[in-house]
Amino acid sequence: MLKEASEKRIRLITIMAFISIPLSGFVTDIYLPSFPSMAKGMQVSEKDIQITLTSYLLSYGICQLFVGGILDSIGRYRPKLVALFLLVISSILITMTDSILLICLLRILQGAAVSVLVVATRAIFVDIYDSEKVKHYLSYFTIVWSLGPILAPFLGGYLEKLFNWHANFYFLAFYAGGIFLFEWFFSGESLPEKKRLNFSENISLYKMMLKNRIFMLGIFILGLSYSIVMLFNITGPFIIENTFHFTPVVIGYCTLILGFSWMIGGFIGKRRITLDFKARIIQPIIFQLFMIACLIVISYFAESLFIMVPFAFFIHICSGILFTSFFTTSMLYFPKNAGTAGGLMGGLVYIITSLTSFIISVSGNVTEQKDLSWRYLIIALLLLGIIVIMNKVLRKEKAEN
Structure with missing residues (x-):
């Protein structure tokens, strides 16, 4: 239980939580500069490429309506690991297909996974810190989150120029994979008491x-x-x-x-x-x-x-x-x-x-x-x-x- 973990471990988990926050922005925006090349490469319309983003946003929004209560019932740790694993696998699968339908389905899966990550990460601070420290840390959430939408397309543009649009999703798999390994070896369950759903x-x-x-x-x-x-x-x-x-x-x-x-x-x-x-x-x-x-x-x-x-x-x-x-x-x-x-x-x-x-x-x-x-x-x-x-x-x- 993280509530009883050492101060050093808590500090490390806090740092990694902040590192994981911009991931949601990267999943949304990193491949924006690749929209035109994706349309040309797959020989599809602009509308088809744009719908891959719409699919993600819709899934992300709907899942947020229910994720909080579920995580309060079953905990944060295992759902977060599953979400990170699905994000890695889905990102790799996207690079292996030219089917817009399959990409949209995988983006729906990514929307659900990221909603779990965002809600679970936010909840971890409430679980392990007192109210004053929670206010202190949560006040930085918006600023840290905004780094994703700011930096993701900038990085995505260079990845597109140096490699191709697939490189954007390989980066997402690498990013999520790094967080997954940290969570697996160093993190744990933060929920002190599970609530009935x-x-x-x-x-x-x-x-x-x-x-x-x-x-x-x-x-x-x-x-x-x-x-x-x-x-x-x-x-x-x-x-x-x-x-x-x-x-x-x-x-x-x-x-x-x-x-x-x-x-x-x-x-x-x-x-x-x-x-x-x-x-x-x-x-x-x-x-x-x-x-x-x-x-x-x-x-x-x-x-x-x-x-x-x-x-x-x-x-x-x-x-x-x-x-x-x-x-x-x-x-x-x-x-x-x-x-x-x-x-x-x-x-x-x-x-x-x-x-x-x-x-x-x-x-x-x-x-x-x-x-x-x-x-x-x-x-x-x-x-x-x-x-x-x-x-x-x-x-x-x-x-x-």
């Missing part, structure tokens, strides 16, 4: 939360905010390589820059968390719509990587601000059931993002800068509509109280 209680909690309008509107805002980022991730590589004729390395640099924009938005959102609704929420969405409108107008006169990426940089900062603002308020909305609320929120956010990504994939090829900008506008207008509805609901509740 009570589906009826969880379902009752979910029903109560789903009926809360503010909580649900916040989740939709989180999902659409993240969808704006994913829009560039699934369409940008094709525009950069096929239209602007740059290499996968350049795609990696672009996603690296936009990864930093998301992080910057997060820091700005955190500093503005005490402001009123208009300053904290309305101003960023209005500025985002203004930047998108400017990009649409400019796109009919000039299209260039050096136009598209700077505009996307500021558009993604606004999404980062909105995401951070609503993530914080949503997590605090049910303080007595924070774990269940966090699982429901995280799961639904990824489900919304996956559905949005699927709609984008089947809406037609995004080959030009203006195609991207119009889709930015559609999602941003949906965001604005939900924000306006939330503002009205908040005002009504305030008047009633």
Whole structure:
């Protein structure tokens, strides 16, 4: 039992937990620069390649709804080992096939595996540390996690240039395999007392939360905010390589820059968390719509990587601000059931993002800068509509109280 382990072993397990956190971002984003070459190599459409990412996101989101309760019942250690093993095997199998259907099925398996890893890793800190240290360590989670989406496409671009798209999944197998070996030899079960799995209680909690309008509107805002980022991730590589004729390395640099924009938005959102609704929420969405409108107008006169990426940089900062603002308020909305609320929120956010990504994939090829900008506008207008509805609901509740 890790609760009784030596201080040195606990410190080592903590370090490895933080090393494993960015893995989820790597599984999502490392092969983004390889989208065009995968489509050419397999002789399939852009839509087919994009659906491999949608499959992963949908699986990751759905599994988060149930994983927490299961891990509380059977423990963290063995499910984490199984998840890491499946991640290694599935990554290797992806390199051995040209079947999009099989790749999508394996990506669904990876989504389930990563959901177990993320929830189990987060739970380990709660299991082995007191409340003050838990707050201290969990405050770094978002920052450490963001290293995955920032660094993964950058690394993936170079792997694509030096080898091919298969190298991305060999890297994932190596990354997950290293963590698996550490867990096997040095880690152990952290759950001090297993709880009886009570589906009826969880379902009752979910029903109560789903009926809360503010909580649900916040989740939709989180999902659409993240969808704006994913829009560039699934369409940008094709525009950069096929239209602007740059290499996968350049795609990696672009996603690296936009990864930093998301992080910057997060820091700005955190500093503005005490402001009123208009300053904290309305101003960023209005500025985002203004930047998108400017990009649409400019796109009919000039299209260039050096136009598209700077505009996307500021558009993604606004999404980062909105995401951070609503993530914080949503997590605090049910303080007595924070774990269940966090699982429901995280799961639904990824489900919304996956559905949005699927709609984008089947809406037609995004080959030009203006195609991207119009889709930015559609999602941003949906965001604005939900924000306006939330503002009205908040005002009504305030008047009633």
